Amino acid sequence: MASGPDYRYTTGAPGWGRVATADAAAVDAGLRSYMLRVYNWMASGLVLTGIVAYLIANTGAADLFYTVVRTSRGVATQPTILGFAAMLAPLAFVLVLSFGINRMSKTSVQALFWxxxxxxxxxxxxxxxxxxxxxIASTFFITAGMFAAVSLYGYTTKTDLTKLGAFMMMGLIGIIIASLVNMFIGSGMMAFIISVIGVVVFVGLTAYDTxxxxxDYLEYAYAEGTDEAAKRSVxxxxxxxxxxxxxxxxxxxxVGVRQQD
Incomplete structure (x- = not known):
């Protein structure tokens, strides 16, 4: 564990009970700096994702990942083999980061994130x-506004959201199972219900994760500038x-409007 100020435990929500006996202001400043770094990484990742998605969609590379089909609802796509690989690749990266972050260098963690x-x-x-x-643009801004409000709530609330997080994780598992089942059933109503529950789940997870x-920062007081702090922020x-x-x-x-041509 990284070295830091002397702490003592008090009661309260998880992680908030450690109050610096010497310099609480320094801990608060460190927390704000750490959270800003986390949000900067997240925002940078979203920008890269958007750029890559746009470039692939508007070049010949799009044909390598999916084929366009017409349905009664408008335009839809079907992934190719490479498209399926691209869909599964993020899961592989998450697993590598989750189980290998302690053994990986700071540079490796950051590169893997990109x-x-x-x-x-x-x-x-x-x-x-x-x-x-x-x-797409309007939905992105709606999402950004909703995310910012919920994340701010998670950061400022004094209510312990641990139980909420556990409940949301159970809901996420249920969504994954229901989605797999609906791949074979093809029910439009079930897809709608899954989407509604999914929005609730990820709103709750955003507050909980924040x-x-x-x-975690208050619990472990990551020392500024260390590899541990850098890897954890990513x-x-x-x-x-x-x-x-x-x-x-x-x-x-x-809220998305489908293309019809």
């Missing part, structure tokens, strides 16, 4: 062929990034 965001962009390129550009990140950014991406995709199903 590769992950690029792979996510490749897997999301088809949205530019399915939805109207203005609709509080968890804050609590990993924490990944959690918020995934919440944002999933929330955006779910909201796009509700």
């Amino acid at each position: 590769v992950f965001c690029a792979a996510m962009g490749a897997s999301m390129a088809s949205i530019f062929r399915v939805y109207v550009g203005a609709s 509080q968890r990140i804050k609590a 990993f924490d950014a990944l959690g918020l990034y995934l919440n944002f991406i999933n929330l955006f995709q779910l909201l796009l199903q509700f």
Whole structure:
């Protein structure tokens, strides 16, 4: 564990009970700096994902990842083999980061994060062929506003969200199972219900993850400038990034306008 100020335990929400006996102001400043770094990593990852998705969708490379089909609802896409690989690649990167972060160097963790965001962009390129550009942009800003409000709540609330986080994780597992089942059933109503529950789940996870990140910082007091702090900030950014991406995709199903030509 990184060295830091002397702490003593008090009661309260997880991680908040450690109050610096010598310099609480320094801890607060360190927390703000750490959270800003986390949000900067998340925002940078979203920018890279958007750029990669847009470039693939508007070049000949799009044909390598998906084919465009027409349905009664408008334009839709079907992934190719490479498209399926791009869809599964982010999961592989998450697993590598989750189980290997302690053994990896700071540079490796950061590089893997950029590769992950690029792979996510490749897997999301088809949205530019399915939805109207203005609709994608408006949905992104709606998602950003919702995410900012919920994350701010998670950062400022004194309520312990640990139980909420556990409940949301159970909901996430349920969504994954239901989505797999619906791949074979093809029920439009079930897809709608899954999307509604998914929005609730990722809103709850955003608040929980923000509080968890804050609590972890206060618990372990990552020393500024250390490799541990650098790696943890990237990993924490990944959690918020995934919440944002999933929330955006779910909201796009509700408010997105499909292309008809």
